[in-house]
Amino acid sequence: MRVTDPVVVLTKARTACEIRAVTDWTSANYPQARIVGPPVDIDFDELSPDTLLVPVRAVWLPAVRQGQRRVTLGDVLVLSNPRRPLGIVQPIIRKRRPDSLRVVAGAPATIAELRERYSQHQAEGAPFAEFVVFQASMSAERAERQIVGDRYKVPRLVAEQISSSSRFQTSAAKLAAELGRPTDAVVAEATDKLSTFVATQSRLMDDIFSATFNRLHERAWNVTVDVDNLNTLRTLNKSTGLVFLPSHRSYVDPLVLATVLRDNDFPPNLVLGGNNLSFWPVGPVARRAGMIFIRRKFGADPVYKFAMRSYLAYIVEKRFNLEWYIEGGRSRTGKLRKPKLGLLTYVVDAVGQLEEADVTIVPTSIVYDQLQEIGAMAAEDAGGTKKPEGVGWLLRYAKAQRNYLGEARVRFGTPISMRAALDDAGEGRARLEKVAFRVMDEINSATPISATSLAGFALLGAQDRAYTLAEIEAILAPLLDYIDRRDLPGPDPALCRGTGLAQTLRVLAGNGVVSCYDGGSEPVWSIVADNHAVAAYYRNGALHHFVDRAIVEVAMLAVAEGEVRAGLHPTTEHDGPAENATETASAAAGAESGSSVVDEGLLAASQREALRIRDLLKFEFFFPPKTEFLHRLGLELDFLAPGWRAVTPTQEWTYEVLHGHTGGLLARRTLQPFFDAQLVFATRLVELGSNAREKDDLIADCLGLGRQLALQGVVRSKDSVSKDLYDGCYQLADNRGLIHGEDHDDVGAARHSWLDEVESMRQRLARIASIEEIQPAVWSEVAR
Known part of the structure; x- marks a missing residue:
């Protein structure tokens, strides 16, 4: 100047x-x-x-x-x-x-x-x-x-900026031409719809919202976070917007994450949520604190879609941080739900509109020692009706949050560049699914294992019985060793043994999950009747860490007992989520597992069997691509049978390995609920012959049949009687052409074939249970 x-x-x-x-x-x-x-x-x-x-x-x-x-x-x-x-x-x-x-x-x-x-x-x-x-x-x-401070970074005059931009006006004119409407009318309608969901943030309301609603979690949990990863994210946030995609366990998830970010001077996230929570007084305050309330479904409204896409493009361009819950709703079982791709699609479109723009996806895990709302969610999963949110619901929820429930842990997975992830995913209809599944896998990897989840793992065995403290400790001892050797994010071991374990169980008992009978020579602990789904919720949050090991055990048992032999043709897999139909099991079986494949006979056969088991479970867990999956199985074998690469894996050797780990076999407790659910679903399909039935009616039938078979002792895991698990079974059956029969001339015979396959898996789990029967000697040793 x-x-x-x-x-x-x-x-x-x-x-x-x-x-x-x-x-x-x-x-x-x-x-x-x-x-x-x-x-x-x-x-x-x-x-x-x-x-x-x-x-x-x-x-x-x-x-x-x-x-x-x-x-x-x-x-x-x-x-x-x-x-x-x-x-x-x-x-x-x-x-x-x-x-x-x-x-x-x-x-x-x-x-x-x-x-x-x-x-x-x-x-x-x-x-x-x-x-x-x-x-x-x-x-x-x-x-x-x-x-x-950056925690008060809020967008201003958003609707005005978007609607006056040349990009908005040009896109609106194109949409108007497609719809056969005047441009001015489309611009006016889109601007009006922008005003219905654009967050009008203010620093005052941000302070008031946190001061008021943080009480919903501050008394209930002590919140912990991995500070090192936060520092990494802070550095990334200087050059790119962050998109936090957390697991969804509780209504307070956004409050907990907001507190963590605020306390570490991050800009506040713009949180996308369903308009079911926009009721007074939450809605007006939350919207001014950064909540973006959107319709649950708006695919049939092209102007609304255009307004939403324009808003997200603005957020990406200005590098404001976003947050939404990719599962679409809270988990009813403790496992991650299948990702919803709608909002991710819009963000991908927004990145594509802006030259060289990018966002960094932050896979985020939020885990609680205990949740008051699990009982209601378990009731919904068993067939109950979800109660609508409102002022009365909010007051009841706030009252329930007065009791201390342990820790809430916030952890972050490896950050993912959106552009790089899209490039890695290649082209085709499954591109976005591959990105989403990568995010879910990262969330799972970051999810910490709590002491309550391990307590549920121990008590929810295939046998519905009570356990002494020494028995529970004996079940958990090899599991804690496995967690330590795998360097998994486990709990404080002191909470899983001795007085610490007793305290963990007492906390669960205080909330009605487990009960203690002390009228005999020593106390015994068991799941409270009809509360198996609640205990399973805690257990399921950790199961994904054990599923690879469980698959290795089941596949090895099949080899040991001669069910799988070298030279057999690979089982044909059905195309699943984010899978390439041309990528066959035989191609994956030749992939290197660890460093080199030592035997092209039994080892290749066991790999094929592992891939077949994976195919049965692909709608329950988020598996990596097949080559990486087989590599992970090789790493599991390193822990299960060190030196396996120098050994020819004969049937005798395989059986010896399994018997040598009787105290540390994980397959039965990990996989039983899922194959029990598939048993019920496949049985109902067989009963139908070649007839079809609507999804909701079919799942309702399975809830009734599942309760019956559980009472008869046929179904070993009572927590498998679950709408969510039966929904996964429906997806698997539909993927195999077993619902309507499009891919099979004889759908009845194909349904029988699936039932036989499931029965075979359950029989293997029963044989693993028989191997574990020598554990009482181990328990006695622990007790001494």
């Missing part, structure tokens, strides 16, 4: 106190400058193109409370906003706390520079003065965040 160039200070100072502060700042920094406000009143055509515009803002800071400057609920109750105090009290506040008022200046720009930006980004006909107002506001906002 030349000395002679004019300077105009643009400010929105609104009171005498604020104007005086801005005037003092201007005299010290730009003595010859002219102070103007509001800037929309300026005729910019009369100013020289070299005129320098300096955005300046008066910023009020709340008092320091517990080490932080934050508005409290008490401030609101007395109708005071410390961030915008009434003009009459401002001089008093400034006299008492001179540091309460700061003057900040944004990056200056000349009128010529602003006109160049305007020509590049604004739609034709948009007023230049409004563009200058917005640019000044954004510049001052960035300067203000240097004082208040």
